[in-house]
Amino acid sequence: MRWLPACYFVFVLLLETVTPTGWAVSFLLIALPVIAAYALGPVSVAAVTVFAIVMEGVVAGTPCCTGHNLHQLWETHHVAAYIATGLVGLLGVALAAHRHRQERDLVRVNSVAEALMRTLLRPVPHQVGHLLAAGLYRSGEVGTMVGGDLYDIRATKAGERAIIGDVRGKGLTAVRTVADILGSFREAAHDRGDLTAVAARMERCLTREAEEIPDDELFVTAALIEYDALAHQLTVINHGHIEPVLISRGEVTAMTGPPALPLGLGDLAADRPVARTHRFTPGDVLLLCTDGLIEARDHTGAFYPLLDRLRHRFTDRPAPGPADVIDFLNTDLPRHTHAFHDDVAILAIAPNGSTRTSPTGCAP
Structure with missing residues (x-):
């Protein structure tokens, strides 16, 4: 110009x-x-x-x-x-x-706006309790970091707990809901109740939020994770979110299962959400993402083939770390699409192989 x-x-x-x-x-x-x-x-x-x-x-x-x-x-x-x-x-x-x-x-x-989002979506530390972790966030709002995707990870007495979610809506209107959901999760994650109790507390938070706005269509798709280092076991509750991806022993698979309704729509469901457990041992990596990743389009309109790209990169190769997976996606995704029309949030976690002790802290 x-x-x-x-x-x-x-x-x-x-x-x-x-x-x-x-x-x-x-x-x-x-x-x-x-x-x-x-x-x-x-x-x-x-x-x-x-x-x-x-x-x-x-x-x-x-x-x-x-x-x-x-x-x-x-x-x-x-x-x-x-x-x-x-x-x-x-x-x-x-x-x-x-x-x-x-x-x-x-x-x-x-x-x-960027400072606000960095306050809400705090940088993911390299180690949280007995998990190694890495995260990535890209906003779909051009020129800003304001968006409706969220993630967090906490080390608690009940185990390491994480969340990734996607708020309905865009821009500043979604930031309030992001703040409420993350605040509710960070408080509820330290309760001694199981993961379904954490989800129920967040459900109540969204119900109050919908009444205050008001918004009858307020909801958040989310995946809640809990890791037990002694049992090498991962518990997952999926509230209408994208299925987590497990990279284990050179194989890449989607952790399929019956999802529950998104948070905020729990009153429409007759049954409580089902928690699924999976083996999660050192060398495994769990990838959590939002739909902005898999719905990123190239010049032909084709979606980003997440599983295919991960298999091409990590199948039959030495076990990657969370940072390796995030670095790969951060490099590979812009090659597929040059314009991000939706927020992209990615969280990768892996056991660090240490013996279970009392947590020393939580994500800063």
Whole structure:
């Protein structure tokens, strides 16, 4: 964009050389300050305005350059063009100043939004209790980190517990729900109840949130995870979310099972959600993601083939760590799609092989 004024000026000069002498091509320079306002700052636009007026005079009345007579420099229509260029220049300066203020405000708003999301979605530590972990978040909102996807992982007395979820809705309207869900999970995760009790507490939180907004269609798809290091056992409750993916002994499989309704719609279900248990030993990696990953499209409209890509990368190879899986997806996904139209949240966890002891802390 910064080269646009120069390109336009060169275009006018070229047009002057190929058009008859009687054509007032110099009048096209009146638009130069406005064009500059889209790419340059106010001071630069003012300088371009002065430059445009000078060049109008050169094109209009310099015999050696244009073949015009020098007396044409002060003809009435040329003087009117100089005045018009000056007025357009004032408008261009005002537009450039307004654009500059908007850009500055946008940067400030984006910085606040990014800080907000980093506060809600805290960086995933390398180790949480007896799990190794890594995470990735990309927002579908262009230029911001504000989105409706969420994840978290906690080390508790009941074991390591994690959540990944996707709030219905986009942008700032979803941030409030993200904050409520994460706050509810971080508090409930430390209760001694089982994973279904944690889910029930979050269900009540969403019910209250829906009454306050109000929103009869507020819901969150989520997968809740609990790891027992002594039993090398993983417990999963899926509330309408994408199935977790297990990378184990060189094989990549989706952990299928009967999902429950999304959080917030529990009143519509007759039965409580079913918790499933799986063997989870050192060398295994569990991948949790949101639909922004598997629904990312390439130029042909094809979805991102998550299982195929993971199998291509990790089948019959040494056991990866969570960071290896996240790094691969962070590199491979942009090769598949150049535009992210939905939020993408990814969480990978793996046992670190240590003996079960009391948790030393939780995710910062």
